[in-house]
Amino acid sequence: xxxxxxxxxxxxxxxxxxxxxxxxxxxxxxxxxxxxxxxxxxxxxxxxxxxxxxxxxxxxxxxxxxxxxxxxxxxxxxxxxxxxxxxxxxxxxxxxxxxxxxxxxxxxxxxxxxxxxxxxxxxxxxxxxxxxxxxxxxxxxxxxxxxxxxxxxxxxxxxxxxxxxxxxxxxxxxxxxxxxxxxxxxxxxxxxxxxxxxxxxxxxxxxxxxxxxxxxxxxxxxxxxxxxxxxxxxxxxxxxxxxxxxxxxxxxxxxxxxxxxxxxxxxxxxxxxxxxxxxxxxxxxxxxxxxxxxxxxxxxxxxxxxxxxxxxxxxxxxxxxxxxxxxxxxxxxxxxxxxxxxxxxxxxxxxxxxxxxxx
Amino acid sequence: xxxxxxxxxxxxxxxxxxxxxxxxxxxxxxxxxxxxxxxxxxxxxxxxxxxxxxxxxxxxxxxxxxxxxxxxxxxxxxxxxxxxxxxxxxxxxxxxxxxxxxxxxxxxxxxxxxxxxxxxxxxxxxxxxxxxxxxxxxxxxxxxxxxxxxxxxxxxxxxxxxxxxxxxxxxxxxxxxxxxxxxxxxxxxxxxxxxxxxxxxxxxxxxxxxxxxxxxxxxxxxxxxxxxxxxxxxxxxxxxxxxxxxxxxxxxxxxxxxxxxxxxxxxxxxxxxxxxxxxxxxxxxxxxxxxxxxxxxxxxxxxxxxxxxxxxxxxxxxxxxxxxxxxxxxxxxxxxxxxxxxxxxxxxxxxxxxxxxxx
DNA sequence: CTGAAAGCGCTTACAG
DNA sequence: CTGAAAGCGCTTACAG
Numbered sequence: 001x002x003x004x005x006x007x008x009x010x011x012x013x014x015x016x017x018x019x020x021x022x023x024x025x026x027x028x029x030x031x032x033x034x035x036x037x038x039x040x041x042x043x044x045x046x047x048x049x050x051x052x053x054x055x056x057x058x059x060x061x062x063x064x065x066x067x068x069x070x071x072x073x074x075x076x077x078x079x080x081x082x083x084x085x086x087x088x089x090x091x092x093x094x095x096x097x098x099x100x101x102x103x104x105x106x107x108x109x110x111x112x113x114x115x116x117x118x119x120x121x122x123x124x125x126x127x128x129x130x131x132x133x134x135x136x137x138x139x140x141x142x143x144x145x146x147x148x149x150x151x152x153x154x155x156x157x158x159x160x161x162x163x164x165x166x167x168x169x170x171x172x173x174x175x176x177x178x179x180x181x182x183x184x185x186x187x188x189x190x191x192x193x194x195x196x197x198x199x200x201x202x203x204x205x206x207x208x209x210x211x212x213x214x215x216x217x218x219x220x221x222x223x224x225x226x227x228x229x230x231x232x233x234x235x236x237x238x239x240x241x242x243x244x245x246x247x248x249x250x251x252x253x254x255x256x257x258x259x260x261x262x263x264x265x266x267x268x269x270x271x272x273x274x275x276x277x278x279x280x281x282x283x284x285x286x287x288x289x290x291x292x293x294x295x296x297x298x299x300x301x302x303x304x305x306x307x308x309x310x311x312x313x314x315x316x317x318x319x320x321x322x323x324x325x326x327x328x329x330x331x332x333x334x335x336x337x338x339x340x341x342x343x344x345x346x347x348x349x350x351x352x353x354x355x356x357x358x359x
Numbered sequence: 360x361x362x363x364x365x366x367x368x369x370x371x372x373x374x375x376x377x378x379x380x381x382x383x384x385x386x387x388x389x390x391x392x393x394x395x396x397x398x399x400x401x402x403x404x405x406x407x408x409x410x411x412x413x414x415x416x417x418x419x420x421x422x423x424x425x426x427x428x429x430x431x432x433x434x435x436x437x438x439x440x441x442x443x444x445x446x447x448x449x450x451x452x453x454x455x456x457x458x459x460x461x462x463x464x465x466x467x468x469x470x471x472x473x474x475x476x477x478x479x480x481x482x483x484x485x486x487x488x489x490x491x492x493x494x495x496x497x498x499x500x501x502x503x504x505x506x507x508x509x510x511x512x513x514x515x516x517x518x519x520x521x522x523x524x525x526x527x528x529x530x531x532x533x534x535x536x537x538x539x540x541x542x543x544x545x546x547x548x549x550x551x552x553x554x555x556x557x558x559x560x561x562x563x564x565x566x567x568x569x570x571x572x573x574x575x576x577x578x579x580x581x582x583x584x585x586x587x588x589x590x591x592x593x594x595x596x597x598x599x600x601x602x603x604x605x606x607x608x609x610x611x612x613x614x615x616x617x618x619x620x621x622x623x624x625x626x627x628x629x630x631x632x633x634x635x636x637x638x639x640x641x642x643x644x645x646x647x648x649x650x651x652x653x654x655x656x657x658x659x660x661x662x663x664x665x666x667x668x669x670x671x672x673x674x675x676x677x678x679x680x681x682x683x684x685x686x687x688x689x690x691x692x693x694x695x696x697x698x699x700x701x702x703x704x705x706x707x708x709x710x711x712x713x714x715x716x717x718x
Numbered sequence: 719c720t721g722a723a724a725g726c727g728c729t730t731a732c733a734g
Numbered sequence: 735c736t737g738a739a740a741g742c743g744c745t746t747a748c749a750g
Contacts (some may be wrong), residue, residue, distance in 0.1 A: 040719090077728085094458075098453035098457060140547050385728085398730095437730075
C-alpha cells in the first residue's frame with residue numbers, strides 16, 4: 001500500500017446540515033473552550049465518576065455545542081484496542097448471515113461500535129492464522145461466532161489466548177453462559193417430531209446435515225427424543241446423512257422413497273434439503289402432503305415460496321445476533337456486574353401445508 | 360462507553376504457531392535491529408522509491424523475521440484515514456448482499472484492508488447524517504455503494520464533500536467510468552425479450568420493481584427495446600408496477616391473468632416476483648410453461664428450486680463486488696495511473712424450464 | 719476532584 | 735538516500 005497525500009478536511013455547508021466546520025473539533029478544542037485539561041475532558045468522555053458535576057456539565061455542553069465525537073482511531077491507539085466487532089462465520093446460508101449482521105448492528109446502534117465481517121472456511125489450512133491476523137491487526141473489541149466456527153475449540157482457545165472477548169451462537173451450550181447464545185435445536189426438532197406424531201405418522205425419517213455441524217446431531221437427537229415421547233422411535237434405516245445442500249436433499253430423499261416401506265414423513269436438517277425432497281418426490285410421483293409430509297428447519301423465505309408451502313422450524317435469527325452483541329458488550333465492558341439478562345432463544349414450528357395425516 | 364483496563368499482551372505458544380512473542384514488534388524494534396531510523400522503516404513499509412536497495416532488503420528481512428505488521432490504527436491516525444472499506448447498501452436481497460461482500464473481500468485479500476458493513480434505509484430521515492457519521496468517524500478508506508443507495512445523488516454529493524472515495528454499482532452509468540460498475544440491466548432484459556420472441560410469444564407482459572430503483576426502469580426499457588428489435592412491442596396494458604417482493608408478484612400476476620387477453624409470457628423485475636407469478640398461476644389453474652412462460656431476474660438460488668425451474672437473467676454479483684473494490688483501491692491509491700482494466704459485467708440468460716412456445 | 723508529562727505506533731514536514 | 739523533531743488525538747501513570 002502506498003502513502004497518500006493528506007486530504008483537505010473541508011466539509012460543505014450543504015452536506016452536513018448545520019454545524020459543519022472546517023475541521024472537526026478535537027479533545028484539545030473542548031479542553032480549551034471548557035477551561036479544563038484534556039485529561040478532564042477524557043474523564044467526561046469515559047464517564048469517570050471522579051469529575052465534579054458542574055465540570056462535567058460544562059464539558060458536556062461544549063461537546064454538544066461543537067458536535068464533538070472522540071476519534072475512535074486515537075482512542076483505540078491509546079486503549080490498545082479498537083471499537084470494531086468482528087463477525088466470524090462459515091454458515092453458507094446468506095439469509096442467516098445477513099440477519100445475524102443486522103441483529104449485531106441493532107445492538108450496537110449509537111454505541112460507536114461498528115461491524116467488520118470475516119467469512120472463513122475451517123477446511124482452509126490457513127484458517128486459524130487468518131483469524132488470528134484479523135483479530136490482532138484490528139485489535140477487535142470482540143467477536144461473534146456463529147455455527148460451525150462457533151463450535152471450533154481450537155479457534156476459541158486461540159481467542160482466549162489473544163484475550164479477545166467472544167460470544168458463541170450454537171445449538172447447545174458449549175461455554176460459560178455469558179459467552180453463549182443457545183438456539184436449543186433439540187427442542188425445535190422435538191416440536192417437529194410431536195407435530196408428525198400428532199398427525200398420526202408412524203414411519204418417519206430424518207435427513208441430517210453435515211456431521212461436522214453440531215446442529216446435525218442436536219436436531220437428530222431432539223427429533224428422536226420427541227418421537228419417543230409420543231411412543232414412536234426413529235429407526236436407523238430411516239436416518240440418512242445429507243450435507244445441508246439442495247442436491248444432498250434430492251439424493252437422500254430418493255434413497256428413502258425407494259425403500260420397501262418408504263416413510264410417510266421426512267424431517268430435514270434445513271430448508272434447502274427440504275426443497276430437495278420436494279424435487280425427489282415430484283420425480284417419484286409422490287404427492288406432498290398427500291403421500292408424504294415434509295418439515296424443514298430454518299423457516300427461510302424460501303419455505304413459504306415452495307409448493308405446497310413448507311412447514312419449518314423457525315429461529316429468531318436477527319434477535320440471536322442482537323443478543324450475542326449485547327452479551328459481547330457486557331463481557332468487554334467487564335464492569336463485573338453481569339446483568340441478569342438471559343434472553344432466551346426458543347425455536348418454534350411454522351406450520352404450513354406440507355404436513356398432513358398419512359393416507 | 361467506559362474505560363477498560365489494559366489487557367495483557369501475552370500470546371501462548373500453542374496458538375500462533377512458531378514466532379509468537381510476548382509483545383508484537385513495533386516500528387521501533389525493526390529500526391533498532393536494522394540499524395536505521397524508524398522513518399526509513401516507514402519508507403520501506405510504504406514502498407517509497409527513495410531507499411537504497413540494500414537498506415530496503417535488510418529492513419524487509421528483519422520485518423519478515425519478526426513477522427512484523429504495521430499497526431493499522433497507528434498508521435491510520437498518522438495518515439488521517441483508516442484501512443477500512445465501507446459497504447453501504449439497502450438492497451433487500453440477502454444473497455445479493457452476501458455475494459457483494461464476498462467479492463469485496465476477494466479483492467482486498469492480503470491488502471490489509473477490511474470490510475465494514477452499513478445497511479441503511481433511504482426513507483429514514485436520519486439516513487444521510489448516519490452515513491456521514493459512519494464515514495467520518497471511521498475515516499473510511501472508501502466505500503462501495505450498491506443499488507439503490509448507489510443511485511442517490513445527495514449521498515454521492517456528500518461523499519465528495521467528505522472527500523471519501525467511492526465506487527457505485529448501478530444498472531446504468533451515473534458517474535465517471537473509474538467510479539462505476541455498470542450492470543447493463545437493459546441488455547439483460549433485452550435478452551429475455553429476444554428469448555420470448557424467438558419462442559413465438561406475441562403477448563408479453565412486464566412486472567416492474569419499485570420505481571425508486573433505477574433497475575426497474577432499465578429493465579423495462581431494455582425489455583421493450585428487445586421486443587422492438589424482434590418486431591414486437593411492450594404494450595402499456597401489459598406493464599404492471601410491482602415492488603420487488605413476492606406478494607407484489609402475486610398481486611400483479613393475478614391482475615395480468617385476469618385480463619380478457621392475458622399475456623402468454625411474463626418477465627419480472629426479479630426472481631422474488633417471479634415466484635409470486637408461480638403462485639398466482641397455480642391459483643388460476645394456469646400451467647407453466649404450457650399456458651404461461653415466466654422469466655425472472657437475478658438467477659438467485661431459488662430460481663433453480665422452483666418448479667418448473669425458472670429461466671432467469673444472471674448477474675455475476677460476486678465479481679461485481681470484487682471489481683468495485685478493485686476500482687476503489689485504484690481510486691484511493693491515486694497513483695494517477697488509472698489502469699486500463701475496465702472489467703465488464705454482462706448479464707446472461709440462464710434458460711431453464713419455465714419458458715416454452717405459446718399454445 | 720484535577721492536571722502536566724509521557725506514551726500508544728505510526729507519519730509528515732523539514733533538513734541535510 | 736537518510737534522520738531528528740514534531741505531531742496525529744487520544745489515554746495511562748503519576749502527582750497533587
